[in-house]
Amino acid sequence: MRVKKRLRHRKAVQFYSTYFGFREPYKVLVNGTFVHHLLVHQLLPADDTLRELLSASRSTPLFTSKCVYTELRRLGKSHAEDFDAETASYEHDKVVSAVDCILSLVGDKNPEHYFVATQDSDLWEKLREVPGVPVIYGLKNSLFIEQPSVQQRKFAQLDEEKRIHMEKSEFKKLLKVSSEGKATGDGNAPGVTEKSKFKRNRAKGPSSDGETKRNSVRKRKRSGKDSNQAETSS
Template identity: 25%
Template sequence: MRQKRAKSYRKQMLVYNHTFKFRQPYQVLVDDQLVLETFNSSFDFVKGLQRTLQAEVKPMITQCCMQSLYQTNNQGAIDAGKQFERRRCNHDPKEPKSVLECLTSVVDVNGKNKHRYVVATQDVEIRRRLRKIPGVPLVYMNRSVMVMEPLSNASEKVSREVEEQKLYKGLNDPKFAGIARDENDEAGAENQENKPKKRKGPKEPNPLSMKKKKTTESTGSISSLSASSNNISTPTEAGDVSGTSKNKRRRKHKKSNDKPNDSADSIQ
């Protein structure tokens, strides 16, 4: 598959995921003509679907489509159809409906694709009918290449409306503006009013900031401490004066310059 085509298919499936809530693995309804086409061209149908939808798939076939395959007497196509999961269409197997009526009744539930089916069909009339239903991806074979149709007008219209609702769902929504309230909003407001209000007042002190009272020591430990303190002798009592006494500074005498000349006096 070319990169440009794969990118467009990925964008289309993102629209189906976000707008119509499609989830993996995708449920793919297959008709009898597509089973015959893929079998005759030796095309791997499941791998082709996975490559086209770029996700895990779950192929399904209705009982009416299987009855149409039985009428072709193509044993290989019948065996290929039996490998798919059987989708109950609630039609009488003895009097099966046409493939167009069967697929339309399964997909179209009150004008919506309720079960989120991807329809893979070669019938042009079926694709034309299902384009009117929003949110129906259509897949078909074109010259041994599996192709997915672009978004139909109905699907594109619904997608545009959903995006506009998401864009303007703020202040323009009366529910958020306070003009009108839903039952859920009113119930929530009543629950908030019924809640008991917290009483305001002085708060208790933080228990971590409060100091614990110091416990008094036993009398035995006090007496032992006093006895040991009496046995210790101070330096003054022991007479260790050398440790405490400071060295006395010697007084320096001034030298006198005018000394009496004893030798001169003796000569006179």
């Protein structure tokens, strides 16, 4: 069972890495309900627990916001202040609800590539409409990554089709440039210089090689005879 669960989680992480560009170190944006779940079930240290969930080789930084902490204090869950997380930067000046704050951090396309960890079902449903937002949630003492929703898969498919179409259009542009280069008369695309033409040395045939060898042998014999005659005359 653990093996199957781990494989499902790895497939989910791979999906977001392939189609939405998630890279290590993975960033996890947590809200108050998830912090409370971690503390109640002693799933600590949280960064190690989440690193294992994501099968990451590096430490997984956790992020939250001041709005989340403000809401926790108002609910009387002050023990969440002991939770170690970085404060994510946001643009709104006033304190808003934790749900609205997290939605503003994620934006329309989740540019920071956050995994959002929450136990809030309302937030969960809203995040499903945002492309490239994986959701982490807890059940008792276990954590899970929600499998990519239908909306996420449709968006990934459309994005992939756009990318393929773009590659085809770029290829057509290259063909057009090449044809324009041929139209100039030199047979080369613009910016491509003609290759230098070198003269090839013709290979000598077997007969010519044989004649050369015979001539060299005759010269050596003749030179030998000439030297012997010179010694005799002396």
